[in-house]
Amino acid sequence: MHLTSGLTPAEASRICMHECRAKCCQGAMCLQLTAAEAGAFKNHAARLGVALFMVESPDGSAVVPFPEHAGERCPMLDGATSKCRIYEDRPARCRQFPDKLVPGCAISGG
Ligand code: SF4
Numbered sequence: 001m002h003l004t005s006g007l008t009p010a011e012a013s014r015i016c017m018h019e020c021r022a023k024c025c026q027g028a029m030c031l032q033l034t035a036a037e038a039g040a041f042k043n044h045a046a047r048l049g050v051a052l053f054m055v056e057s058p059d060g061s062a063v064v065p066f067p068e069h070a071g072e073r074c075p076m077l078d079g080a081t082s083k084c085r086i087y088e089d090r091p092a093r094c095r096q097f098p099d100k101l102v103p104g105c106a107i108s109g110g
Pocket residue numbers: 015016017020021022023024025097098104105106107108
């Protein structure tokens with residue numbers, strides 16, 4: 001994760017949830033999952049009672065299109081709190097983001 005210099009992880013979380021309100025977890029975007037992540041995502045969705053639509057490839061990897069879900073959000077995003085419901089087991093792409101300066105992403109400095 002690329003953080004603006006001097007920002008602690010706690011401060012970054014506060015900005016993401018309360019100021020930005022998780023813009024990178026919603027909108028006209030898709031989340032790419034490895035086969036292992038796709039399996040875990042399905043299990044989390046079943047456990048949480050969350051409706052999940054994903055496009056799976058023959059190798060087991062998958063794509064989760066946010067616009068196919070309520071509120072155009074990642075199905076794991078709690079729309080009321082802007083909190084990821086599976087934060088401790090979130091996919092690699094979510095852990096890595098932002099990996100560079102991203103326009104509109106405050107914690108990347110963009
Ligand atoms: S776009 Fe940037 S500031 Fe907004 S929630 Fe995502 S990582 Fe946080």
